[in-house]
Amino acid sequence: MGIVNEIRQSSRLSLMVAVAAATLGIIYGYDSSNIAGALLFVTDEFSLSVAQQQTVTTSVVIGEIFGALFAGALSNRIGRKSTMVLVAVTYAVFSLLSGLAWAVPVLIAARFLLGLTIGVSVVVVPVFVAESAPAKVRGAFLVLYQVATVVGIILGYLVAWALAAGENWRWMLAAAFIPGVIIALLIAKLPDTARWYAMRGRYDDARRTLERVEPDAAIVDRELAEMREANDSPRQNTWRALVRHPYLRATVFVVGLGFFVQITGINAIVYYSPRIFEAMGFSGNATLLGLPALVQVAGLLAVFLSFSLIDRMGRRPILLTGIGIMVLANGLLVLTFLFGENFGGFLTVLGFVGLILFTVGFTFGFGSLVWVYAGESLPSHLRSLGASAMLTANLMANAAVAAIFLTMLTKLGGGGTFVVFGILALAAFVFVHRLAPETKNRPLEDISSFWENGGKWPAEPAQDDDGAPASASPNGAA
Known part of the structure; x- marks a missing residue:
């Protein structure tokens, strides 16, 4: 219950920021799953081949890649x-266009444009939440985005299930208009992040925002001073800086993850869950x-478990457990x-359990920790x-999977197919074990010291019970 109490003690603005930003995950999740239901009926109406089904599914992901590429500069x-x-x-707007599509090229174009918007959101939301949340609950607030995403996935399946009798795929796609409008109105009432204001030299606005998020005046003064110091340093805010020492290792980690x-x-x-269940x-x-939908409900429970543990256990243990x-x-x-x-029905049930475990492992680890x-x-x-x-690397891999999965299954x-995915999961486990930092309870301004120290936190004197310095752990753990 510790994390729940910490969240309750957070300011009203920080809670609003976390909820409003994270709910953008609903539209990401809804769009991911509603196409699974719509595809069952779009395929019949437009007589789609396997390749065309993959193209309709992949078009949104291609749009997401382009959106993610310019999202950072735009924000x-x-x-x-x-x-x-x-x-x-x-x-x-583009959800409505998807529902009105009168031909396959129009549907593909509408979904590509949808992808542009989603690609921007998956980059900007984690930055917005990370820059707005207090350090002690930042991990939990970021996991809320995955909670919202899984809720959106479940909602997409349930809407498709409710409309399946009438085979009304147009309403399945157009219904996303509603959460889009609601979320826009909700976010419009919020201020921007203090760190963005500081980056633009608007320190008075940064202070006012920090004071609404953090009631402790000493913490506000310290964070504002750290922002000024970071802005005044000669560091380059360019793509080239990402591939130079000391941040090349960090770039390899984030792109690989x-x-x-x-x-x-x-x-x-x-x-393609409906296709996988058909194959079973x-x-x-x-x-x-x-x-x-039942599989994703199990995934949602796993996200809540991750949410409750992330700021106590730390990032690495949760991520490695999920991949395992x-x-x-x-x-x-x-x-x-x-x-x-x-073996008949027994292994069919085992396959259902396998899909649940796959989703639970993902949402507990990768799904929560990527944000x-x-x-x-x-x-x-x-x-x-x-x-x-x-997120560009993430979406390129997403596009590859969406474009070839049905072909692999055939x-x-x-x-x-799942032998291939199993080998890739093992490779992911090794990668994360070697490179992932433990950022639990670390101020955002401290992360540079981890990479500057060769992928280890510098040894710092900790305070023992008597207030005397004690040696810090030399490894990556906080």
């Missing part, structure tokens, strides 16, 4: 808040859309597809650009 120029309002409004989050296959489950032997629209569960889940899915026909690391892995002058690089079968 630095016009502000985090203004960028998020723009995202919500344009998302609402973003890539592994998606290449391990989670959105194959989200986009399930049938009927209610079943093919209801079971994926994904490796186990891949093993169960391989068994299901290789031997399911010989945390996007907001925490780089110092303020590189945070937006680093988040752009991270050519390799379910067993071969």
Whole structure:
């Protein structure tokens, strides 16, 4: 209950910031899953081939890649808040266009434009929340974005399930207009982040915002002084700085993490769950859309568990545990597809359990921590650009999975497909174990010292119970 009490003690503004920004995850999640339901009926109406189904699904991800590429620069120029309002409004407009599409090219174009808006949001939201939340609850606030994303995924499946009887895919896609408008109105009432104001030289606005988030005047003065120092330093806020010492290691980490989050296959489950359940032997629209919703409910419970533990256990243990569960889940899915026909219903149920474990492992680890690391892995002058690089790599891997998964399922079968994902999950485990920093309870302004010290936190004198200095741990843990 510790994290809940900490959140309750947070200021009203910081709570509003966390909730308002995180709810943008709803539109990201809804768009990820509603296409899974709509595709069942779009395929029949437009007589889509497997390749065309993959193109309709992938078009939004291609748009997300382009959106993520310029999101960092856009949010630095016009502000985090203004960028998020723009995202919500344009998302609402392009959702309506998707529902009105009269031909496949129009549908693909509308979904590409939707992707542009979502690509911007997945970069800007973690930065906005990280820059607005108190350090002691920052991890939990960032996990709220994943909570909202999974809620959106569940909502997308449930809307598709409710409309399946009438095969009304247009309403499935157009219904996203409603949360888009609501979220735009909610975010419009918020100020921008103190760190963005400081970056633009607006220190009076930065102080007013900090005072609304943090009631302790001493902390406000210290954070404002750190922002001034960071802005006055000769550090370069450019893409070139990301690939130079000392931040090259940080860039390798964030880009690699973003890539592994998606290449391990989670959105194959989200986009194509009905097809996977069909391959396992399930049938009927209610079943093919209801079971994926149940899988995501389990994933949502895992996010809440991650939410409650992240600021106590730390980032690394949660991330490594989640990836380990994904490796186990891949093993169960391989068994299901290789031997399911010989054992009948038992292994079909085991396959359902495997999909639940895969989703639980992802949402507990990768799904929750990608947003945390996007907001925490780089110092303020590189945070937006680093988040752009991270989420661009994430979306490129997402596009690859969306574009080839049905082909893999057809050519390799379910067993071969999940062997590939299992190997990638093992590679992700090794990568994270070697490179991921532990940023629990660390001020954002301190992250530069981790990378400048070769990927370790500098030894600092800690205070023992008597107030005397004590040696800090030399490893990556906080």
